[in-house]
Amino acid sequence: xxxxxxxxxxxxxxxxxxxxxxxxxxxxxxxxxxxxxxxxxxxxxxxxxxxxxxxxxxxxxxxxxxxxxxxxxxxxxxxxxxxxxxxxxxxxxxxxxxxxxxxxxxxxxxxxxxxxxxxxxxxxxxxxxxxxxxxxxxxxxxxxxxxxxxxxxxxxx
Numbered sequence: 001x002x003x004x005x006x007x008x009x010x011x012x013x014x015x016x017x018x019x020x021x022x023x024x025x026x027x028x029x030x031x032x033x034x035x036x037x038x039x040x041x042x043x044x045x046x047x048x049x050x051x052x053x054x055x056x057x058x059x060x061x062x063x064x065x066x067x068x069x070x071x072x073x074x075x076x077x078x079x080x081x082x083x084x085x086x087x088x089x090x091x092x093x094x095x096x097x098x099x100x101x102x103x104x105x106x107x108x109x110x111x112x113x114x115x116x117x118x119x120x121x122x123x124x125x126x127x128x129x130x131x132x133x134x135x136x137x138x139x140x141x142x143x144x145x146x147x148x149x150x151x152x153x154x155x156x157x
Contacts, residue, residue, distance in 0.1 A: 019121030039105035
């Protein structure tokens with residue numbers, strides 16, 4: 001099997017940077033193109049107010065603030081450009097920014113790019129923290145139509 005397109009999921013953290021370095025090295029070895037996906041999860045805040053005495057719930061679910069959306073888009077573009085500058089060299093890079101669930105966004109970008117392999121980092125959460133936060137890597141592995149390489153990150157001791 002020839003790997004000709006690698007999708008690397010990135011974020012602004014050391015786990016993602018470690019996976020990006022690994023993914024770009026793999027792309028160099030296989031002569032693959034790289035797709036980079038950064039997923040922006042929406043920030044949801046209430047539109048009404050809550051009465052603390054009567055515990056009346058907030059009204060509405062969320063609003064879309066254009067300034068917040070623009071700030072998130074600019075941040076995403078910055079993360080992508082920083083990663084390309086640090087790791088890409090002469091590798092052709094296509095980048096994607098999606099809004100919504102991180103794991104579903106990665107899967108969508110993989111299909112759109114036509115990836116042969118997805119590379120992503122892991123936070124190595126376990127126990128209660130994993131129960132609360134979920135596992136993006138696990139969801140991607142379970143639902144991907146292509147192989148997924150999960151790159152662990154070990155803290156320096």
